[in-house]
Amino acid sequence: MNLDIAALKTIKRPDLLQMYYYLRLTRTLEDRITALYRQGRIVGGVYTSNGMEAISVAYASVLERDDIIAPFHRDMGAFLVRGITPGEVIAQYLGKRGGPTKGKDGNVHIGDLKRGIIGFVSHLADNLPVATGVALAFRLRGESRVVVTNTGDGGTSRGDFHEAMNFAAVRKLPVVFFCNNNQYAYSTPLSLQMAVRDVVDRARAYGMPGEIVDGNDLAAVYLSAQGAVHRARAGEGPTFIECKTMRMHGHSEHDSAKYVPRKLLEEWKQKDPIPKAERLLQELGYADEAHFREVEDRVKKEVEAGVEFAEKSPLPEGPETLEGVFATEDEVTR
Amino acid sequence: MNLDIAALKTIKRPDLLQMYYYLRLTRTLEDRITALYRQGRIVGGVYTSNGMEAISVAYASVLERDDIIAPFHRDMGAFLVRGITPGEVIAQYLGKRGGPTKGKDGNVHIGDLKRGIIGFVSHLADNLPVATGVALAFRLRGESRVVVTNTGDGGTSRGDFHEAMNFAAVRKLPVVFFCNNNQYAYSTPLSLQMAVRDVVDRARAYGMPGEIVDGNDLAAVYLSAQGAVHRARAGEGPTFIECKTMRMHGHSEHDSAKYVPRKLLEEWKQKDPIPKAERLLQELGYADEAHFREVEDRVKKEVEAGVEFAEKSPLPEGPETLEGVFATEDEVTR
Amino acid sequence: MTTAVHETKAGQEVTYLEAISQALDEEMTRDERVFLMGEDIGPYGGAFRITEGFQKKYGEWRVLDTPLAESGFVGAAIGAAMMGMRPVVEMQFADFISCAFDQITEVAAKNHYRWGAAVPLVIRAPFGGGVHGGPFHSECPEGWFFHSPGLKLVAPSTPYDAKGLLKAAIRDPNPVIYFEHKFLYRRLKAVLPVEDYIVPIGKADVKRPGTDISVITYGAMVHLALEAAAVMAKEGIEMEVLDLRTLIPLDREMIFESVRKTSKAIILHEDNKTGGIGAEISALLAEDCFDSLDGPVIRIAAPDTPVPFSTPLEEFFLPKTSDIVAAARKLAAY
């Protein structure tokens, strides 16, 4: 996809600057969490979106307040854009009460309907049918809301992917399916995952429009998401968007990813979404080096404040284990 | 697909005559079972392949003795070609010991590894991954055997269809996927089942060759199956074959299928696979009316003998319920 | 209030099946958030005709025919429920619920506990044997879900309970699996109250009071227990028949109260014995009523096999009134 300058200019300067900020915030936050992990201060595993931050920052930035996202495990940017604070994220990682799930669940399993976030389920692709149901509710009530969901390349092999894509297409539901094609599913390369070259080929099997976009290009993902969200909102049905990208860390932080050719990583290092976004901002005359340093400082401070918040946040107490198995009527969405 | 005469001539006369015989046998047997059902003599439901008999007769006829089939619930022809007798089928429907499952299971749930038949599981598409595993075993042992499986149009909506198709394609397994597209899944028309016009569009999503064939044309299905089986045997991987056809009875015999436009049934009545096969045999000079009447008489007698066999076959006794939950070592395939 | 899909005059008897249909109709009229999803529930009215006429009244979105994909449509129902809708999903047969097992146990059951999202979802599961259905159309799957915290399970035995429990399930803010027994559909009739009522979830019911032996049961087996109680009454033994109605959460108080009174307990279910709900009840009695027990707690249940097809096998498989009578005599002698 080659973006012409006219298309780029349709993205408002403040929007692009804000996305740049979230890109930075995501990177800095996840780097900090990785550092905490190496110090043995994190409970459980750490999954980052390093090198892929543009995708979820961009799709989340396209949405209206009452739209919904059903993210997967590499969508930290989307959490932040939706208003989850770095402190909440770290508290979540530490199993603190200040995390969105109050210690019941961990790491990227952040869910909060008030901020329009469906909580991730480890079982990959499980939330794709759920996203179609969110869209169905909008359709049933005649609301012009949309839902955006994301899956990995690996996740598209699961039956639930198939059932969700098909249902969305048959009923023309207002849902956008992102696919974060980072070329590996844990250690499994794309060639052992599917016999097609582009994941987007799968969309055609459902009679659903599909697109390929450079997942490391913030503006490109934004424009693609915008088009798809617009169509969904207009009642024109779902879209599948394959974002070509690369997982720059191991699958999780304990994985050194020896199975990934170093050369491939070197190549993709050149395509890092942050410098790419900076070049764009400069070309458009929207920001300069000074601005970038300012943002860098700002997010660092925010992340440190987050660490402090999380560390101060109390751990839940044992008996809280027993709470919340069942919902009460007042907790139902209305 | 237009068949030229040269292609048709590649099918040997005795093979074509034998398929015609099985076509007739299938129709007569299922009609007889339907009659028994109406007399209240059948235990449970009756599912027929009326109007679709050519498909499973043809694909089964292409196979070698040690190939395997994993049929679905409209593949009576395949059972017969593989050597299941009309008597066994009726005994199965009556829950008699003489049925292949000895009363443990009923109707079209016929399985018998000695005759290369994987027993159908009601849960649609469940046997598709199983078929890929059969093919995998062949591949692991370097055998040149193949497996053919079949599913309805409705069955292709299930996740197991997706997972099976993908795995077969990624590993280039010797499996042929038939799809009996009879335009309805119970009462659900294709338009509510999928947003593509041809089920074959789904094959592309897996990087698997796909074909459309007239499912009511015995010779066409045979040639298509032959090509696909040949490729599979040669190590060239799986094929998906969509057979366009029509369900001429209700979903099962208790269903009057009011939801199917009568006009559609009228149209398809004209395309009945039996007269079509007869016209072909006559055109090729392989058989005449007299032969058809002869076959008709023969299959009638065979089916009546089957009814007699089944009626004489004893019912299992209560305590047999407890037998067979676990297998013994000597029952393992070797 | 709009007119009912099927008018019933005051004082007119309705079947168990009609009671279910009435509950759906009344709840859909009462609350526009309620909608139905499933295979063939629209123009066809469902495999058992429970939603016959519903689509005409409520339109094709509120009575939504789905593709053949249980995981997909249960997932979709979960998503819609989280958005504040009240989906009621129909399994064509309870047996196919295995295809949606992952969505039910991992997504629906855990969402509220993990991140506080209420999932007010009802899954209707036509279950049970005695209908010549064989291994895949007769299953009692409640045991699987009994072991999944976050779900509620109900299983009515009469038209009154069928209607009242379904209404309660629809109004519950949690995922509820509603096990409706196919055998009872057209075999039971009763006059139901004209006014709106519910049967509260979590409350068992004494279907026949007694002082000597408690029979704790649910579903179709309630009627066998009543038969056995009538037999035993002639022998001077008064059996109390306790209908659980709700399986999760169990009405422990009522169970304990009954057994403390009678000191003797028989637990009866149609589901396989090992790991069935009877095991839990027996264990609860061992823990909490040990000092009150005057004899062993006896379980009567189906043996540990799939449900066989053939009539003599299925008869052997299903618990019989004579089994209960025999156990009661044994206990009475203790």
Add this chain to the structure above:
Amino acid sequence: MTTAVHETKAGQEVTYLEAISQALDEEMTRDERVFLMGEDIGPYGGAFRITEGFQKKYGEWRVLDTPLAESGFVGAAIGAAMMGMRPVVEMQFADFISCAFDQITEVAAKNHYRWGAAVPLVIRAPFGGGVHGGPFHSECPEGWFFHSPGLKLVAPSTPYDAKGLLKAAIRDPNPVIYFEHKFLYRRLKAVLPVEDYIVPIGKADVKRPGTDISVITYGAMVHLALEAAAVMAKEGIEMEVLDLRTLIPLDREMIFESVRKTSKAIILHEDNKTGGIGAEISALLAEDCFDSLDGPVIRIAAPDTPVPFSTPLEEFFLPKTSDIVAAARKLAAY
């Protein structure tokens, strides 16, 4: 005999994890029908590194990396097993077995009963908590499968049993789910016999003999029971620790023998209490040892919630040695 993937000298200790690895290696060398399937088991060696080095030795077909599709690859393993192969399938975490639930319970478990096809399949399921895994990486799913006739279930607690039970499972002609406890992987070491051995399926084991109270348990909990027994021994109470090892088929004789001797029973498991395996054992004792019991049968198990993530919650959730000691004191006083 070819050299082992990892050489072990005589007298050298191996971990529980290495014992599993050895069993796989030796069985693959002994029997060329044995092959492995799963996600990331090839070059990567599996999420827990159990098959590290295997693909080098056995090639990429016998150590087969699958797409991310549990239902698909379990189904494939079933097909291969029916063709006479001996597949051993790895779930990356036991939790994901819910995605293959339908294939396991409806296809694998029932094929032999329904139509006589043996399915010699092993599914390895790394299960259990105590590893900060949260709701989706800590589950104990054995309770679900305990209620599916046709499956065998084993759950070793020591390196010796881990190796011997896995070998027995691979040689069994039936589908066996092998529950390996993640918490024990690297925490237990033992010197194993040099010669080939199996631990027979269906045989429990007294891990500590005693006369006063029986503790019936399995998996990681065996070690808590042993700790508690040591504490109680100091108080003069001799607890017998019975390790079930096999969950289906249960070793009833040994359970009954132990309880008839001690007259008192504690059942301990990490799985949720309601509907867990403890319920069945308690019910069996109520049925068969009622006259021998001198006190209530006490179950100690996790509460009925998902496994919470945060450390204090998970600690509260998991059974503790002190729980066993408290129960033992209570029982001793009875």
